[in-house]
Amino acid sequence: MKEQQDKIKNFIEETFLVTFGDDLEKDTNLFESSIVDSYGMVQLISFLESEFSIKLSDEELMSDELTTFESISRMVERKVSE
């Protein structure tokens, strides 16, 4: 789980040019805080699906699960173990 979280954290920092601790916290809403826009959302989904070999449903894509680092990590953990 730690490894998954590190990968997600690194992706967010490298792709969206932010630093945890400075620009955001684990529970920061990535969209409301203007870190991720609609194109960033596509990059995030593409990364999660390819990196963790999971497929997100339309409901999951439209849900609040993709809004914070914490909720994304929880969702990935659940999907990987399914």
Add this chain to the structure above:
Amino acid sequence: MTAICKRCVLPETFPGVSLNSEGICNHCQAAPELHEIEESRKALAVQIEEAVREAKSSSDSDYDCVVAYSGGKDSSYTLYHLKEKFGLNLLAVTIDNGFLSEQAIVNSRKLTASLGIDFILFAPKLSFMSNMYRQSLKRDDVHVKASITRASNICNSCINLINNQMITFALKNKVNLIAGGYLGGQVPKDAAVMKIDIGQQEVLRKKRLEKYRSAFGETASQYFGIPPNLINSENSIITILNPMLTLLATEEEIIEKISEFGWVKTKDTGNYSSNCKINDLGIMSHNKKYGFNPYIMEVAEGVRAGLIDRDKALKKLARTIDFEDVEKEAKAIGLNESDFE
């Protein structure tokens, strides 16, 4: 001297780029082989076909799709592709940002007339657009940080305004499909089909609108807002298509095809744009501020996909834009050379 990837054209100054001991960037190291790119494009093309079929079957509008049409080469090719391949009844909408080349507007009229497509030209107030560009060049906090890897700040403002206007035109015409002519690098390469739920994004939209109002003034609501009375539970999901991400066409092939419909290359839009006269100003400012050309990711993607010759790309990227090249446009929005120092 800035080191540049030996395979594509990305410089080490580009955010997140690192070169290995052989001088190859991390993007090239992770890039798929050419045949994999081709397979990926084919898979995305299938997604587009499915999205078009789904949108057509669920729409009761006179139009099948609203196209964000700039009159430039890529959106002209997109228009041609959607009409010829899918036979869609399109509504082409051009936003005249006050700096469109006259030739680009002529091209828009010629292409839509030749292809039998309804065409709307909408020109927001020039005073608003000039202020929007001025503020976009002065501030760094209008768009998400990562947007600097896709386009200049003035382009990002324009793209966001256009996207909002396209959604508004789509809702007004009861259309649930919107298409644009964006290339890989300008948008993520997986963004051939994007579904957005306008209704669900209300809180987010309001927050973004606050930001635009704070940066560009109260009039921003008129251009960046979506009238709430247009949104209901039946029309809130909109599908956005970027067909160019699925098409393996070189610039020469694109121009050859659209020329058949009367498209003529502009002479007053600088090194990269085929429709906009203020584009080079954004590039010059971006280069000074961030140390790289905002088109570089798009060019690098083209080189990796085998669509652009690397040596030609490097020559094009080496051309500098000086203030005297963009002085007319800078002064038109109330900026002087000292504003870029």
